[in-house]
């Protein structure tokens with residue numbers, strides 16, 4: 129295949145991924161809708177035995193899966209399957225780009241952001257496979273994923289092209305790959321914290337809406353923390369690798385360029401989140417807020433800093 | 448140690464038996480020190496540092512671009528001076544940024560050193576005795592065994608040692624017991640992380656104090672030596688003595704820029720000769736991502752452009768041949784460039800000075816008399832020049848840019864335009880007085896940067912240690928296991944009470960269940976004649 133037809137294939141796969149993720153979103157909705165019947169049944173059981181612990185039940189892995197109605201379960205498995213298909217075509221977007229341009233497919237902002245979203249989807253799938261209970265956040269994962277991809281496709285799209293001289297270094301593979309992994313994992317963490325904040329609002333327990341069908345606050349908090357613990361060293365490494373590269377490429381390892389400044393800010397916010405979660409008085413909702421601020425800083429660092437301010441990190445390639 | 452201050456009758460009556468002034472100050476200082484070194488304070492200071500960095504990324508900074516700051520002053524004449532008074536154009540070298548940085552430094556020292564001492568002590572002390580009521584701990588349970596108490600504990604000890612626990616046995620009134628601990632490396636990682644943070648701050652500060660950086664544009668065939676007088680711009684730390692700069696000279700032999708089909712630059716390389724002026728000279732090639740590194744100093748290529756060359760022949764026959772001056776790129780895509788050639792000294796008997804200001808296009812295109820550049824490669828070089836004669840004002844005492852003429856000299860009529868033309872290579876412009884200016888070609892210039900940062904390797908080592916400490920701190924678990932053996936109520940065998948305490952690294956419940964399952968299996972294997980019995984796990988509440 130020629131480079132231009134590969135690049136075109138990449139664009140097609142991008143649309144296919146968005147379509148598949150949308151289909152998965154519908155299936156996750158169906159799973160939640162069928163789950164409603166399950167909940168009523170559980171509440172009945174709860175009332176009979178006088179335990180009334182519907183949430184705790186759903187949270188206990190054995191009880192949770194056993195109580196799943198076959199319908200809901202089927203939809204859940206379909207949703208996960210379609211998500212995996214979507215992730216495969218999504219990976220294909222990057223693969224074909226890489227082949228078309230003969231370089232790593234994260235040389236500009238379009239490719240970078242696309243890869244970040246892919247990491248988030250893969251991280252979610254890993255968690256959802258390992259504990260099916262977390263599958264219930266699928267709707268809330270897929271919605272931001274689809275929105276991000278549409279925004280990336282419309283706002284950041286760049287033709288497949290070679291990169292400038294400064295980016296032709298093995299540090300692209302090291303620094304940017306780490307940044308993508310860190311960012312993608314933080315995205316899952318941030319979404320989990322947002323859901324935790326919604327779910328742990330006073331009164332959320334009692335509701336019968338979508339919110340009450342989310343995993344328990346404890347499970348969401350655990351997901352947010354574990355992903356942040358995983359992402360933080362990776363992000364630290366990404367910043368250090370960036371500094372090492374900057375020393376070779378720009379003549380100094382740290383110069384408070386806007387990108388450097390905001391990476392530092394994000395790092396500090398995540399360090400504060402990890403601390404807050406183990407500090408009395410900050411556990412729970414305040415810590416979750418810090419995590420959400422962390423994700424906001426990451427997104428700001430990607431969008432505002434690349435598109436509005438001027439700095440050395442102008443690989444963005446968006447005209 | 449404390450010194451009693453003499454009683455001072457003039458002061459208002461002190462509270463009954465109040466501490467002396469000296470002690471009060473001491474106590475106050477101690478309280479402040481405690482507050483400063485609390486972990487909460489460190490986090491707040493860290494947050495403040497992040498917050499303080501924000502204006503540095505939203506407002507133009509002198510350290511990044513003097514021009515942008517000047518532009519901001521023209522755009523916001525009222526606001527800019529106020530912001531300037533608050534150091535908002537020099538955030539990262541401002542006193543308040545330094546204040547936060549130094550407080551954080553103190554806070555970290557105050558909190559990390561005592562912890563390090565304590566950790567060192569705990570490494571050499573055995574795990575603490577088991578709490579009296581083990582079943583109170585969240586992860587605890589009972590195991591039955593037909594072995595006698597000491598033998599049952601032996602089995603547990605063996606199992607824990609295999610899992611790399613440090614184990615001590617104690618005889619207590621409640622029976623033989625065992626304490627085990629592992630995961631000291633988690634705390635070591637924690638300390639390593641925080642100490643590296645300190646080392647990193649020190650390295651940064653050292654680099655700022657003793658480091659310097661100079662930039663210069665060098666045209667092919669020319670060179671520079673490492674001294675502040677030679678650089679176009681330089682910055683240096685407060686402790687740099689300009690006499691101590693390493694003696695090093697660099698000459699640019701040739702510069703090459705290569706492009707892809709779509710004109711994306713694919714590589715820039717500069718062939719240079721370098722060395723101590725007294726010593727031998729070496730040759731190398733440097734380029735983007737590949738600086739020259741010599742004994743803690745580095746030489747970088749940070750940009751490039753063209754230096755058009757002109758020959759000037761005066762009416763009396765005096766000739767200046769192939770004089771080159773760098774023209775600064777105004778458009779990085781096409782390398783359209785602007786610059787000025789100044790000839791202040793035309794020789795004896797020449798009162799007037801000569802200047803040529805112009806526009807250089809590596810690949811020129813003339814459209815309606817206006818020259819533009821369409822390609823960064825020098826395929827068809829052209830210049831559009833204006834020639835001036837008169838007084839340049841170079842010795843007026845006011846600094847002026849090497850790359851443009853002083854407008855005020857033109858406005859005051861001291862420098863007058865005497866001719867203008869668009870020229871290809873080899874073409875000339877004849878001035879009214881008979882002077883001939885010929886565009887003879889071009890050379891490439893490289894923007895070179897000479898850097899010295901003695902803290903750099905130190906910072907790198909600290910950053911690597913920081914990451915290592917972080918991994919240990921986040922991924923390892925610190926775990927204590929206690930076990931106590933008592934005789935079973937019916938006198939046949941032993942009841943083992945076991946409990947564990949864990950910090951960090953995921954869920955403790957499932958791991959405890961796993962451990963007790965394995966202990967039970969080991970106990971059963973050690974006493975094969977007896978049927979295994981279930982542990983009784985008391986309800987948790």
Ligand code: HEM
Pocket residue numbers: 396398399402403406484485486487489490493554555558559637641644920921951
């Ligand atoms: C007063 C100074 C500080 C003290 C006493 C301190 C103490 C601690 C402690 C006890 C932990 C382990 C938390 C746990 O129990 O799991 C920890 C973890 C950590 N510290 Fe600090 N810290 C200080 C300052 C800082 C600073 C300035 C940073 C800067 C980034 C930082 C970053 C971290 C990180 C990222 C972790 C991992 C969090 C976790 O394990 O959940 N600390 N620190």
